[in-house]
Amino acid sequence: MKIETLPLAQAQPTTRPRRWKKPVAALLIVLLAGGGWAYMQKSKAGAAPAKTAQAGNEKGEPKVDVYELSKADVAQVEARELRVNLPLSGSLAPVDQATVKSKVSGVVLETSVQEGMNVAAGQVIARLDAADQRARVAQQQAAYDEAAARLSLAKKNNANSQALLKQNYISQNSYDTTQNSVELAQASLNAAKAQLDLARIALADTVIRAPMAGVVSKRHVQAGEKLAPDMPAFTIVNLRQLTLDAQVPASEVPRIKVGQEVRFKVDGFAQRDFAGKVARISPTAEAGSRSMVVYVAVDNSDAALRGGMFAKGSITTDKSAASPLVPLSALRTDKGQQVVYKIEGNKVLAQPVTVGMRNEDEGMAQVTSGLAQGASVIVAKLDGVKPGSKVRVGVAPVAAATIPAKG
Structure with missing residues (x-):
């Protein structure tokens, strides 16, 4: 039996389960969690004073140096x-105001002034036809001359009677008659002179003159119109002195005294204050409003104000030093x-x-x-x-x- 030896395979590392990785990972997670928790606790500890300070601002005021x-x-x-003031309001009116009327009848020949023009006292503002007045003057002059002649004759007769009386050629009764004739002639002469003066005055009245200095506020006639006695011809006002007719409650009148200062404004003069003084106080109250009229004297030397303007201001009822x-x-x-x-x-x-x-x-x-x-x-x-x-x-x-x- 042949035994063959196989070649050795390449050495392979022995694979063992790495059981240590899980504990290490767990430890790292625990460490990271602990670090995060510690950081959060530290952050909370740092924010606590700020929150406490904020709560202090909400609950009370902070201490400020x-x-x-x-x-x-x-x-x-x-x-x-x-100054202690009492409000008032009213309208302005000229103190001096005159309506010039004709004293005689006649046709207006000319008018030399118009509304808004300044006039001086005595200035001629109109002329009337004076033919009738001249004729009356001539008539009265003749009557006067006749009366003067009669008086002269009566005086001569009286002188003759006086001489005859001294020689006992006439009686005392006859002398008294001539003396009485002188007195009657003198009376006739006086009457004629009075009529002559009236005629001359009527002639002078055909020339209409301004009775005072001021401004013409109204012209009532034109040239060619006929005037009768007491017909208005012109209205003239003097704006140098005005009166403010102001109404105040009756309950406030005890606070008002003559001479107290008044300050007021007028529409159109917003930047200017006007002044006056209490001149008079009405003794009775108005029936409807139960108010009383206080008359304030206003100096208007520069003629800035006009009659009829509405004023609103106050009376200084008390003033301190x-x-x-x-x-x-x-x-x-x-x-x-x-x-x-x-x-x-x-x-x-x-x-x-x-x-x-x-x-x-x-x-x-x-x-x-x-x-x-x-x-x-x-x-x-x-x-x-x-x-x-x-x-x-x-x-x-x-x-x-x-x-x-x-x-």
């Missing part, structure tokens, strides 16, 4: 007069005492003040003591800003340090 205030939160005390003024919003009450939060050296101080007159419309109050001109006070109601707090003014507010206003 310096509060930054805007300029609108602070006001500077100024010293001036404080020049004193420091603070906004009403700056006043606070601390332990039953009025104080303001004053900024001094970038620090808030509770400054006690004594308040006098108040003006609710203007929102200001007079400070009689405790505060001087130029001081800075806080006008905004800010949470957290208390006496002793440090502040900085004039910087744009920062969210973390800005104190929110109440309300």
